[in-house]
Amino acid sequence: xxxxxxxxxxxxxxxxxxxxxxxxxxxxxxxxxxxxxxxxxxxxxxxxxxxxxxxxxxxxxxxxxxxxxxxxxxxxxxxxxxxxxxxxxxxxxxxxxxxxxxxxxxxxxxxxxxxxxxxxxxxxxxxxxxxxxxxxxxxx
Amino acid sequence: xxxxxxxxxxxxxxxxxxxxxxxxxxxxxxxxxxxxxxxxxxxxxxxxxxxxxxxxxxxxxxxxxxxx
Numbered sequence: 001x002x003x004x005x006x007x008x009x010x011x012x013x014x015x016x017x018x019x020x021x022x023x024x025x026x027x028x029x030x031x032x033x034x035x036x037x038x039x040x041x042x043x044x045x046x047x048x049x050x051x052x053x054x055x056x057x058x059x060x061x062x063x064x065x066x067x068x069x070x071x072x073x074x075x076x077x078x079x080x081x082x083x084x085x086x087x088x089x090x091x092x093x094x095x096x097x098x099x100x101x102x103x104x105x106x107x108x109x110x111x112x113x114x115x116x117x118x119x120x121x122x123x124x125x126x127x128x129x130x131x132x133x134x135x136x137x138x139x140x
Numbered sequence: 141x142x143x144x145x146x147x148x149x150x151x152x153x154x155x156x157x158x159x160x161x162x163x164x165x166x167x168x169x170x171x172x173x174x175x176x177x178x179x180x181x182x183x184x185x186x187x188x189x190x191x192x193x194x195x196x197x198x199x200x201x202x203x204x205x206x207x208x
Contacts, residue, residue, distance in 0.1 A: 004164045008171050077173030077182055138172035138181070 007072035011135055014073075018132035021052050022125045029121045033114070045117070052124045056131060058082065081134040089127025096122045146207040149178045152196045167191040 025048045032045050060067075061074040100115045153163050160178070164171045169188065176182035177192070184192065193200045 002161065002165060004161045004171055008161075011170060011172065071168065072170050075169040075173050076185055076188060077170060077176055080182055135172070138176045140175070 003068060003072060007069060008139060010069075010073055011078070012139055015132040015135035015139075018052075018055065018128045018135075021048065021055065022129045022132065024048060025052060025121060025125055029117065032117065045121075049120060049124055052128050056082065056086065056124070056128055077138060078135070081131055081138065085127045085131035085134060088130040089123045089125075092126035093119050093123030143206050143208045144180060145183050145204055146180065147177065147204045149174070149192060149196070149203060152198060152203065153178075156196060163192075163195060166195040 025045070028041060028045045028048055031041055058074055058079070060070050064070045097115070097119050100110065100119070104110050149163075153160070158166075160174045161171045164174045167174075167188065168191070173182065173184075173188075177184050177188070189200050189204055193203045196203060
């Protein structure tokens with residue numbers, strides 16, 4: 001198997017992993033927001049969110065810039081997909097924050113913790129979902 | 141009016157009997173990057189455009205042109 005094939009297989013698994021992480025983060029968020037979340041579930045949500053943010057960062061390229069495998073996995077097509085998905089995540093978070101800002105006029109009881117959790121989750125989940133879809137679409 | 145970067149990578153690659161993976165190996169990127177450049181989804185950097193042209197034995201202007 002050539003280096004390109006290995007990189008492609010790893011990129012596909014990474015994209016599928018991102019989509020799975022997005023679904024899992026949403027599921028945990030729902031559990032947290034429906035009031036059934038224990039401290040463990042809250043911690044799991046935070047851990048998942050930080051894990052997603054870490055996975056979305058080009059940390060491998062920073063740590064191993066001279067590795068041939070990493071160069072293939074983090075080539076300019078991937079960097080463009082990452083840039084686009086982060087932009088999508090940013091605008092999703094902004095849109096939801098503005099929605100809550102409007103909603104607060106009608107429902108002043110809405111809490112900062114709730115808004116923070118939802119905005120952060122929306123931003124990260126949209127970004128990793130977009131990245132997963134863009135990577136899978138590029139590999140077709 | 142919108143402009144887009146068109147290319148003849150697919151035709152030249154097939155003429156050279158290269159697969160997307162083989163061309164990717166030659167220029168040092170992933171196959172999906174070759175796929176997206178070929179389909180006009182992704183506009184390559186100048187560096188990649190030069191590498192692609194060199195791998196296919198053409199000039200950048202022969203491989204890429206602006207449409208629209």
